[in-house]
Amino acid sequence: MDPETFISKYEPRKMVAISLAVLAVALSILGFTYIKTGSPVNLGVEFTGGTIVTVPVVESEGEIAAKLAGYPVLDIRDVGHRYMIQMGPMDDAEYKQLSTMIDAEYQDPEIKYMGPVYSTRLQEQAKTWIPLSFVFMAVVVFLIFRTPFVALTVILAAFSDIMITAAAMNITGVKLSLGTVAALLMLIGYSVDSNILLNNRVLKRKGRTEDKVLGAFRTGIAMTSTTFSAIFALFLVSAFSYLVSSSFTQINILFDISVVLIFGLLAGLMNTWVMNSNALRWYLARPKKSGARRQKR
Amino acid sequence: MTEITKDPRVLIYFAAVFAALVILAPMPGDGGLHSRLKYGLDLEGGSWLQLKLQGAIIQPQVDPINILDKQFSDALGRPVEVEWRPESTDYQITVDGKASKTLVEDLGYPQAIVTPRGNATKISIEASPIGVIMNYLETSLESDVKYLGSDPLSFEVRSNVTRESLEAILAQVGGTLAPGDAGFSEGVTEETVDETKQVLDRKLNRLGLQDIKVRVVDNKFILIDLAGVNVADAQEIVGKPGVFEIRIQTKGNESMHVLYGDEIVDVSLPQGDQSGNWGVPFTLSEEGALAFQKAAIDTGATRNRMDHEVSMHLDNELIFSAPLAPDLAASLDVAPLRSMVAQVGGDSQRAHELYIHLREGALPVNVEIIGSGQVTAALGNQFKKQVLIAGIMAILAVGLVIYFRYREPKIVVPMVATSFSEVLMILALAAALKWQLDLPAIAGIIAVIGTGVDHLVIITDELLYEGKMPSGKIYLARLSSAFGIIMAAAATTIAAMLPLFAMGFGAFKSFALVTIFGVLIGVFIARPAYGRIIGRIMQPGE
Numbered sequence: 146m147d148p149e150t151f152i153s154k155y156e157p158r159k160m161v162a163i164s165l166a167v168l169a170v171a172l173s174i175l176g177f178t179y180i181k182t183g184s185p186v187n188l189g190v191e192f193t194g195g196t197i198v199t200v201p202v203v204e205s206e207g208e209i210a211a212k213l214a215g216y217p218v219l220d221i222r223d224v225g226h227r228y229m230i231q232m233g234p235m236d237d238a239e240y241k242q243l244s245t246m247i248d249a250e251y252q253d254p255e256i257k258y259m260g261p262v263y264s265t266r267l268q269e270q271a272k273t274w275i276p277l278s279f280v281f282m283a284v285v286v287f288l289i290f291r292t293p294f295v296a297l298t299v300i301l302a303a304f305s306d307i308m309i310t311a312a313a314m315n316i317t318g319v320k321l322s323l324g325t326v327a328a329l330l331m332l333i334g335y336s337v338d339s340n341i342l343l344n345n346r347v348l349k350r351k352g353r354t355e356d357k358v359l360g361a362f363r364t365g366i367a368m369t370s371t372t373f374s375a376i377f378a379l380f381l382v383s384a385f386s387y388l389v390s391s392s393f394t395q396i397n398i399l400f401d402i403s404v405v406l407i408f409g410l411l412a413g414l415m416n417t418w419v420m421n422s423n424a425l426r427w428y429l430a431r432p433k434k435s436g437a438r439r440q441k442r
Numbered sequence: 443m444t445e446i447t448k449d450p451r452v453l454i455y456f457a458a459v460f461a462a463l464v465i466l467a468p469m470p471g472d473g474g475l476h477s478r479l480k481y482g483l484d485l486e487g488g489s490w491l492q493l494k495l496q497g498a499i500i501q502p503q504v505d506p507i508n509i510l511d512k513q514f515s516d517a518l519g520r521p522v523e524v525e526w527r528p529e530s531t532d533y534q535i536t537v538d539g540k541a542s543k544t545l546v547e548d549l550g551y552p553q554a555i556v557t558p559r560g561n562a563t564k565i566s567i568e569a570s571p572i573g574v575i576m577n578y579l580e581t582s583l584e585s586d587v588k589y590l591g592s593d594p595l596s597f598e599v600r601s602n603v604t605r606e607s608l609e610a611i612l613a614q615v616g617g618t619l620a621p622g623d624a625g626f627s628e629g630v631t632e633e634t635v636d637e638t639k640q641v642l643d644r645k646l647n648r649l650g651l652q653d654i655k656v657r658v659v660d661n662k663f664i665l666i667d668l669a670g671v672n673v674a675d676a677q678e679i680v681g682k683p684g685v686f687e688i689r690i691q692t693k694g695n696e697s698m699h700v701l702y703g704d705e706i707v708d709v710s711l712p713q714g715d716q717s718g719n720w721g722v723p724f725t726l727s728e729e730g731a732l733a734f735q736k737a738a739i740d741t742g743a744t745r746n747r748m749d750h751e752v753s754m755h756l757d758n759e760l761i762f763s764a765p766l767a768p769d770l771a772a773s774l775d776v777a778p779l780r781s782m783v784a785q786v787g788g789d790s791q792r793a794h795e796l797y798i799h800l801r802e803g804a805l806p807v808n809v810e811i812i813g814s815g816q817v818t819a820a821l822g823n824q825f826k827k828q829v830l831i832a833g834i835m836a837i838l839a840v841g842l843v844i845y846f847r848y849r850e851p852k853i854v855v856p857m858v859a860t861s862f863s864e865v866l867m868i869l870a871l872a873a874a875l876k877w878q879l880d881l882p883a884i885a886g887i888i889a890v891i892g893t894g895v896d897h898l899v900i901i902t903d904e905l906l907y908e909g910k911m912p913s914g915k916i917y918l919a920r921l922s923s924a925f926g927i928i929m930a931a932a933a934t935t936i937a938a939m940l941p942l943f944a945m946g947f948g949a950f951k952s953f954a955l956v957t958i959f960g961v962l963i964g965v966f967i968a969r970p971a972y973g974r975i976i977g978r979i980m981q982p983g984e
Contacts, residue, residue, distance in 0.1 A: 237811060244674040244816075256673050257815035262494055267945065274941035281937035289930045327882065327942055327953050331889050334935030334957075338896050341930045349923065364903040367847045371899060372892035374839035379888050382832035392824055399832070402885045 148362055153355040157423035157430070164420030168305045171312035178315050186311050189320035190257075192271070194264035196232040196240065199224065199394070200251040212250070216243055224395040225387025234261060271326060279304070282333050295344050298424045302416040303336040309412035310405060319405065324398040328405035335372060335410065339365045339417045347425050354429050358422045365417060373410050379403040446978045455971030458963075459863050462870035478873035482880025482952065485826045487819025488669040489676045492947060493809040495638060495662055496602040497630040501594050504617025506574035510535060510567070512615050513549050513578070526571070533574070535565040550577045582611045586807075590631065594620065598631055600807040629662045630807055638807055639664060642680060659947050664809070673816035679795070680809075686799060687755045688734070690741045697753060700737040705730030709800040712793035713783075720793035721783040724800055731778040738766065744775040754784065754796070762786065762796055813947075829884045836888050837862055840895050848902070852979050857898045860972045864894045867967065868960045882953035890960030893935065897928040897964060901973050911980035921973050925965075932965045 175185040182188075190197050195217075200209070206221050209228055217233035235243070240258055247254045259267075283300045290296040307329055319325065346361040347354060380403035386393040446452055468477045483490055507524045514522040514535050523536040541563040546554045554567045569577070572589060576597060579587045585601035599608075605619065605626040612618055619625035630638075635658050642656050642664065655667040668676050686703030708725040715721075726734060737743075743750030743766055753763040762784055766774070773779055784800070786793045817825075841858040848854060868887055872879055904924035905911060912920060935957070942954035 240814075241674060241677055244672070244677070248672050248674055253818040253821040255815075255817050255821055258673075258811075258813060260492075260810075260812035262810065262812040263492060263947075270945045274945055278938050278941040281940060282934050285930075285934045285937045289933070323945065323949050324882070324885070326945070327885070327950050330938050330942060331935075331957070333938035334893060334931070335896075337934040338893065338931040341927050341934075342900055345923070345927050345930075360903075360907070364899060367843075367899045367903070368896040370847075371840045371843045371895040374843045375836040375888055375892045375895070378835035378839045379832050379885070382828055382835060386828055386831065393828055394824070396825055396828060396881065398881050399829070399885055406889075 148366075149359060152359045152362055152418075152422065155423070157427035160419050160423035161427070164305070164415060167415065168308060171305075171309040174312040174315055175308065186314060186321045187318070188268075189322035189325070190231060190264075191259050191322050192264050192268055194234050194259050194261045195219070196235065196243070196259075197255075197257045198230045198232070198243075198247055199227045199255040200230070200247065201227055201253060203251070224397070225385075225393065226391055227394045229395075229397070267323075271321075275326065275330070278330050278333065279307075282337065286337065289341070290344065292348075294428055295348065295425075298421050299337060299340040299344065302340050302413075302421050303333050305416045305420070306332050306336045306409055306412045309416075310409040313408040313412070314405065317404075319401060322398070322401055324401040325405045328402040328409070331402075331406065332409035332413070335369075335406075336413045336416065339368060339413065340421055342368070343417060343422060344425065347422075347429070354426055358426065362418055362422065366414075369410055369414055373407070376403050376406045376410065380407060446974060449971075449974050451970040452974050455863075455967055458867055458967050462863075462866045465870040465873050466866065479869065480873070480876055480878050481822070481826070482878040482883070483667055483669065483822075484817050484881045485822045485829075485879065486669055487817055487822040488667060489671055489673040489816035490668065490814060491666045491673075491676055491680055491811055492813035493664045493666070493680070494812045495630050495635060495664065496808040496810055497598060497600045497628075497634070498603055498605075498608075499590065499596060499598050499627050499629060499631065500608060501596045501620035501625050502575060502579070502608075502612055502617055503595075503620055504575060504578075504612050504615055506533075506571040508615040508617065509574055509578045514565075517545055517549055530566075530568075531570065532566050532568045535567065537563050537565070539563065541565060550581050578615070579611075583608075588631075588634070594624075598634060600630065600634070602808060602810070629660075632661055634807060635661050635664070638809070642666065646679070657948075663812070663947060665947055670819065672818075673814050676816075677811060677814065689753050689755060690737045690743055691749070691751045691753065692741050698737060698741065700752075701726070701730045701733050703800070705733065706800060709797060712790065712797050714790060714793075718788050719785060720787065720790050721785040722793055722797045722800060723781065723783045726780050726782070728778075728780070731780040735774050735778040738771070738774045744771045747771045754799075761799055825881065829881070833865070833884070833888065833891075836891055837865075840891065844895070844899075847899075853902060853976065856972060856976055856979060857895065857902070860898060860968050861891055861894050864960065864964050864968045865891060867963045868956060871959055871963070872956070877952060877955060880952050882950050883956045886953040886956030886960065889957055890964065893931070893961065894964045894968070897931070897969055898972055900924055900927050901969060902976060905973070905977060906980070911977060913981065917977055921977070924973065925970075928965055928969060932961045935961055 178187070179185045202223065206223070206228070209230070210218065210221055213230065213232075216239070217235055218230060219233055220231040222229045232243075244256050244258075247256060282303060283296075286299050287293075287296045290299065310329065310332060314321070314325065342365055343358070343361045346364075347357045350357050379399055383396045383399035383403055387395060466477060466479070507526060510524045510533055511522060514524070514537065518537055518541060520538060525534045525536075527534055538561060540558065541556060543554070543556045546556060546565055546567075551567045551569065554565055557564045557566070567574075572592065572595065575595070576587050576589055579585075579597060579599065583599060583601065583603060585599055585603065588598040588600065590596040590598055608626065609619055639656055639658055646656070646666070646668070655665075657665045659665060666676070666680060671679075686706070688700045688702075689697040690700055691697045705727045706724055707727050707730075709722065712720050712722050738750075741750045743752070747766040747768070751763050751765050754761050764785060767785075770779065770782065784796060786796060837858065840861060841854060844857055845854045865887060868890065869879075871877075872883070877883070901921070901924040904927070905917065905920050907920065911917070939954045939957050942950040
């Protein structure tokens with residue numbers, strides 16, 4: 146399908162409805178997770194508290210599991226020449242014993258411990274700050290656009306990006322960590338980028354709406370594909386570089402960030418070019434009565 | 443259009459790139475060339491600890507007379523009468539029968555005067571009401587308590603205590619806590635945090651560790667970064683304040699108490715002798731020296747030194763044990779000795795640790811380790827290599843996509859060069875401001891490459907809207923329209939990033955800093971110049 150048909154052929158309301166349906170599915174996935182676990186997304190160790198250890202692979206998973214019997218091991222995974230072992234909460238003495246043992250037994254271990262005080266605090270911070278970040282963004286968007294309809298579509302797109310990405314994280318098992326929180330906030334920036342471009346082009350230029358949307362679409366696709374390629378490079382290196390050299394391993398934090406941004410950029414494409422471009426077409430094509438602008442919010 | 447070489451935007455841009463190159467240029471230093479970039483622990487190797495200072499600031503509401511009444515009637519097993527005498531600022535306690543001075547001392551009033559009067563005993567305690575309350579809190583909580591102020595009366599409790607346990611203790615003497623947060627709030631005063639930080643600083647500096655960062659967050663948390671130390675050792679060093687004790691072995695596994703850390707008046711730096719044996723010299727107080735001599739003689743250590751080792755304990759954990767040296771044993775038989783050396787053998791690191799333990803009996807408050815971790819230097823190095831590869835691949839991938847979009851080297855080259863120069867400027871800024879580049883910061887840089895190229899695409903497409911570069915007024919109008927878009931986008935990105943400063947004890951501060959400053963450098967330095975340069979390069983007919 147060429148971009149021109151994609152942009153102008155379909156009934157705007159239908160396209161907006163499809164996007165909103167996807168958002169509804171995402172929200173129900175998050176709701177389901179919330180009912181099941183008490184949190185809309187799966188929380189990583191940073192938020193739940195616990196210990197993560199990574200050590201070079203020098204033995205089988207069974208052997209390392211046997212060595213760590215007696216510790217609250219939750220998961221052992223091969224992350225490319227290294228095992229990543231997740232453990233539940235333990236007391237100070239136990240942790241000290243563990244870290245001393247790991248240091249003695251393995252070369253170049255990586256150890257991370259998040260106590261209950263740390264994780265509880267992080268949860269509280271996330272609950273305050275992530276919504277606040279969204280509010281900051283919304284205020285800036287309103288200041289820029291002033292037209293409530295336009296500002297609301299931009300904000301809705303950013304909201305939908307984050308929700309769809311969070312739902313995708315739940316499906317694929319990516320957990321919420323500090324890294325993924327940063328990536329989700331970063332999405333706000335990316336999402337607003339292309340929406341501002343779209344609105345600017347369509348509202349401030351003269352000409353047929355469909356042509357302007359098409360122009361914006363070409364630029365927007367170029368933008369998203371460059372960002373996507375940069376993030377994809379990050380993803381490849383963090384996830385697969387261990388296949389190239391035996392000294393490399395996965396870098397969890399970069400892996401998490403890149404995966405989330407990839408989901409988010411894809412969701413952004415839909416929310417900008419399926420939902421918002423059509424919302425704008427509909428908004429500009431609607432029958433103009435006096436004061437209609439005020440009523441249609 | 444003004445001549446490109448005189449355009450201030452272009453001049454500023456080139457000056458900034460030049461400055462960035464100068465800042466980033468590797469400098470000769472110890473063992474080869476060094477760049478000014480500082481790396482975080484996750485790339486450099488080391489460990490970190492996140493400590494919570496345990497304590498609370500409280501406002502008790504209690505009558506000191508009730509406290510003394512309860513303390514003395516409980517201890518003596520019969521009712522007492524307590525009277526506050528403001529003119530002599532003391533409390534007078536009257537009790538039937540006799541009362542020993544030791545009993546009064548055990549209650550925490552060594553300065554009390556005990557006078558028998560016929561069938562009764564009068565005890566006068568020279569203490570202020572505040573002193574009595576403080577003493578009660580200290581003995582019943584088994585914790586240090588610091589007086590803060592009298593209006594309203596407030597104290598700092600320096601251990602882990604809950605509102606409920608405090609209220610229970612006060613209820614025994616008919617008291618309570620002031621209502622709300624004023625009555626009980628978790629945390630300690632700023633002075634105490636500072637004091638703790640200083641003790642930690644000194645403790646770590648004395649170990650000769652380099653690049654230690656001790657930071658305070660929210661007056662309650664202390665974060666410590668230790669380069670080149672594993673986490674078990676870091677915890678050993680930091681998280682082990684406590685009671686220092688010297689004991690002498692009596693028989694088999696048994697030993698007797700000799701003295702506590704407060705009898706050690708001076709500790710000198712560890713010294714190594716010619717044969718590589720390390721020792722920590724220390725000096726005892728006079729009382730300490732007498733107690734040591736007495737214990738050495740009583741246990742028989744002066745005569746049979748090998749069977750009666752002297753041991754040092756920290757929080758009941760054995761940290762050092764050795765027999766008396768022959769000459770020391772001989773002289774202790776005759777007279778007390780104040781200066782001694784704890785010999786640890788060939789391990790200088792152990793001597794250093796012992797030195798710290800001898801020096802610092804305890805931190806001012808108890809600390810709880812709430813988070814910690816380590817990355818070894820070798821692993822950090824691997825990560826560094828991997829992120830370098832990621833960065834290079836990201837720029838190449840971006841270049842490739844741009845080429846497919848425009849198929850015009852005159853656009854692709856300036857765009858990739860601008861994007862790359864933005865990275866250089868961020869790195870230079872990080873080096874100049876001594877930010878630590880850690881993995882989140884690297885992710886931030888790659889995110890900035892992403893938005894940066896987005897914005898360059900917006901500028902290019904806006905200018906080339908009709909397929910060719912306009913000139914004059916139209917060019918300027920298009921450029922300002924493009925900047926309208928990218929400024930708006932930059933403002934929203936920055937607004938969305940702000941919360942990251944506050945989260946996770948600043949774990950993502952570097953990501954937020956890099957992203958925000960990267961965006962600022964982009965919109966104010968690099969992209970304006972790009973707009974000019976691309977306008978000039980793509981000018982038709984030249």
